Amino acid sequence: MQSETIENYLKTIYHLSSGNSAIVNNKQLADKLHVIPATVTEAVKKLHDLKLVVYEKSYGTRLTSAGSKMALTIVRRHRIWETYLANELGFGWDEVHEIAEELEHIKNDKLIKKLSEKLGHPNFDPHGDPIPDEKGKIQKSNFIKLSEAKPKGAYKVMGVTDHSTAFLKYLEKHQLIIGAGIIIKTIEEFDNSIILVCQKKEVSISPKAAECIIVEML
Amino acid sequence: MQSETIENYLKTIYHLSSGNSAIVNNKQLADKLHVIPATVTEAVKKLHDLKLVVYEKSYGTRLTSAGSKMALTIVRRHRIWETYLANELGFGWDEVHEIAEELEHIKNDKLIKKLSEKLGHPNFDPHGDPIPDEKGKIQKSNFIKLSEAKPKGAYKVMGVTDHSTAFLKYLEKHQLIIGAGIIIKTIEEFDNSIILVCQKKEVSISPKAAECIIVEML
DNA sequence: TTATTATTTTTGGCGTACCAAAAAAATAAT
DNA sequence: ATTATTTTTTTGGTACGCCAAAAATAATAA
Numbered sequence: 001m002q003s004e005t006i007e008n009y010l011k012t013i014y015h016l017s018s019g020n021s022a023i024v025n026n027k028q029l030a031d032k033l034h035v036i037p038a039t040v041t042e043a044v045k046k047l048h049d050l051k052l053v054v055y056e057k058s059y060g061t062r063l064t065s066a067g068s069k070m071a072l073t074i075v076r077r078h079r080i081w082e083t084y085l086a087n088e089l090g091f092g093w094d095e096v097h098e099i100a101e102e103l104e105h106i107k108n109d110k111l112i113k114k115l116s117e118k119l120g121h122p123n124f125d126p127h128g129d130p131i132p133d134e135k136g137k138i139q140k141s142n143f144i145k146l147s148e149a150k151p152k153g154a155y156k157v158m159g160v161t162d163h164s165t166a167f168l169k170y171l172e173k174h175q176l177i178i179g180a181g182i183i184i185k186t187i188e189e190f191d192n193s194i195i196l197v198c199q200k201k202e203v204s205i206s207p208k209a210a211e212c213i214i215v216e217m218l
Numbered sequence: 219m220q221s222e223t224i225e226n227y228l229k230t231i232y233h234l235s236s237g238n239s240a241i242v243n244n245k246q247l248a249d250k251l252h253v254i255p256a257t258v259t260e261a262v263k264k265l266h267d268l269k270l271v272v273y274e275k276s277y278g279t280r281l282t283s284a285g286s287k288m289a290l291t292i293v294r295r296h297r298i299w300e301t302y303l304a305n306e307l308g309f310g311w312d313e314v315h316e317i318a319e320e321l322e323h324i325k326n327d328k329l330i331k332k333l334s335e336k337l338g339h340p341n342f343d344p345h346g347d348p349i350p351d352e353k354g355k356i357q358k359s360n361f362i363k364l365s366e367a368k369p370k371g372a373y374k375v376m377g378v379t380d381h382s383t384a385f386l387k388y389l390e391k392h393q394l395i396i397g398a399g400i401i402i403k404t405i406e407e408f409d410n411s412i413i414l415v416c417q418k419k420e421v422s423i424s425p426k427a428a429e430c431i432i433v434e435m436l
Numbered sequence: 437t438t439a440t441t442a443t444t445t446t447t448g449g450c451g452t453a454c455c456a457a458a459a460a461a462a463t464a465a466t
Numbered sequence: 467a468t469t470a471t472t473t474t475t476t477t478g479g480t481a482c483g484c485c486a487a488a489a490a491t492a493a494t495a496a
Contacts, residue, residue, distance in 0.1 A: 005483065027443060039484055041445055046482090058444060058491060089332045099326050106320045114307045223453065245473060257454055259475055264452090276461060276474060 004105045007074050008033060009043055010052060011104075013063055014071035019138070021068055023060035072136035077112055078104040079125040079132075084115045086126040093126040093161050127161055128214045142217040146194060147210035153184050155215035157198075162212040174203045176213065222323045225292050226251060227261055228270060229322075231281055232289035237356070239286055241278035290354035295330055296322040297343035297350075302333045304344040311344040311379055345379050346432045360435040364412065365428035369402050373433035375416075380430040392421045394431065 012032045016024040026040040033040070048055040052067035063071060081100040085091040091099070113134075116122070123139045124130055130138045149155055157180045160167065171177070175198055182198045192207040205213070230250045234242040244258040251258070266273040270285035281289060299318040303309040309317070331352075334340070341357045342348055348356045367373055375398045378385065389395070393416055400416045410425040423431070 003482080025443080026445090035483085036485065037444060038446080038486085042483080085329075089329075089336065091328075091332070095328075099324070099329055102324045102326070103321075106317070106324075108317050108320070110309075110313075111303075111307075111317055114309070118307065221452080243473075244475090253453085254455065255474060256456085256476080260453080 002070075002107075005043070006047065006050075006052070007070075007105055009047060010063065010067055010071040011074045011078075013053065013061060014068065014075065017062060021063045023062050025060045029061075069136055072132045072138075074104055076132040076134075076136070077106070079129060080112055080115050080119070080122075082125045082127070083119055083122050083131070087119060096126060128159075143214050144217060145211055146205065146213040146215050147192075147207060149184050149194070149210075149215060149217075151184050151186050154218040155182050155184070156180070156218060157182060157213060158216045159214040160212050161214065167209070167212060170209060171213075174205065175199050175201060176203070176205075181218070182215070220288075220325075223261070224265065224268075224270070225288075225323055227265060228281070228285055228289040229292045229296075231271065231279060232286065232293065235280060239281045241280050243278045247279075287354055290350045290356075292322055294350040294352075294354070295324070297347060298330055298333050298337070298340075300343045300345070301337055301340050301349070305337060311381075314344060346377075361432050362435060363429055364423065364431040364433050365410075365425060367402050367412070367428075367433060367435075369404050371402050372436040373400050373402070374398070374436060375400060375431065376434045377432040378430050379432065385427070385430060388427060389431075392423065393417050393419060394421070394423075399436070400433070 009029070012029055013024050016028050016032065026037045026044070029040045029044075030037045044053060044055040044061045047053040047061070047067070051064055052070060053061045053063055055061045078100045081103040082096040085096040085099055086093055121133075122131060124141075124143075128143060128145055130140065132138050143158060145161075146155070157176055157178055159178065160171070176182075180198055182196045185195045185197060185202065187194055188204075194205045194207070194210050196203060196205065227247070230247055231242050234246050234250065244255045244262070247258045247262075248255040262271060262273040262279045265271040265279075265285070269282055270288065271279050271281055273279045296318045299321040300314040303314040303317055304311055339351075340349060342359075342361075346361060346363060348358065350356050361376060363379075364373070375394055375396055377396065378389070394400070398416055400414045403413045403415060403420065405412055406422075412423045412425070412428050414421060414423065
């Protein structure tokens, strides 16, 4: 009991409800999990029986506290592994997710403890996402990805999650240097490009680049 | 395709045929895999269809070269992980097997490559068992566990796989010191104790202890 | 409000991996 | 060689996780 399938459902519900146990619908789940909605209906019924979610017919699903707790341990395992793969084994930040998708299902508390220890108990993974601690507590911070920033907001560039020379050249060209203050003007409807003001100049940042820039909310 | 179940069958067939693609019977497999023989019959039929084994009704099963190749990659993954857990993460040699049973099913060649690299491409795992290389080639050595030694054989004590003080005391008491030459007299029918001559004295070694003593065949 | 579209659920089915019990075959013992 | 024992296979059945197609429900637009 507590199959990989169940773990993937819980994790996905967690992500879709943005950690708030908000209601998630079947279509969203079906899309993320690459199954058809009928399959989701079956699954959430079972999760309900297991008291891991509250499922209301034709309405939606949300995590129970038991389900949320379990989801957080999956997320923790995933992010610890991502960090380990990147920091200790030299994988690129773009490679780690896929491998961690498999490794997150290894059920051994001591293993995760050892990995975390070796890493110095990090609070954030290579993508800048927070790593829940053993109790599921998440250290919240003002650091977000530029891609998550909102129009009219003021931010400060704090770091990057891609260290390739191509990307660093890109930043230089757009005058986005660490420590620079920025203000978001708009986000393009068409392609989600971010139009922002930095160093008094207006620049346009692609969504792909925005994924790799960490900013602090001011 | 290439489920965990299939991997476990191939690995188990490999072990039971001691790497020689010798014939294995259903009962043995059923015992090792903790399923009933009927389940094994079904499974080996399917493996046969996949051309991973040759299964002859009411006779037995042996690996094909494709099956053997696949088995060797599982064994490699298992032993690389065992070594990594022991050498890099500080797990005891008695803890690593169980965790490696799960980790061995992670399918990512680059991951194993990185682990092996970090370990300096070891040829033997913490139990003294050989680690197949990427091509499945096994470095054979004259080193075996004392538990695998045969009566009348001459050996030299080369090392141990347990470093607990309790075990080292045991060795001292029995006068088995590294470098000492030994000759196996007999193996007790009753409990598999090994009666051997070492330093001109006859001693009896329990099967459990014999598992932890590495000897060289002379 | 009614029609249209989107989402959800029901129903019937499939493959994998297992089991129990009974029948068949092979092996060992007398 | 005949019985007894062990091993293997067959048969019928279960749980899980999935799909396709049809029916029911909800949401949106006209």
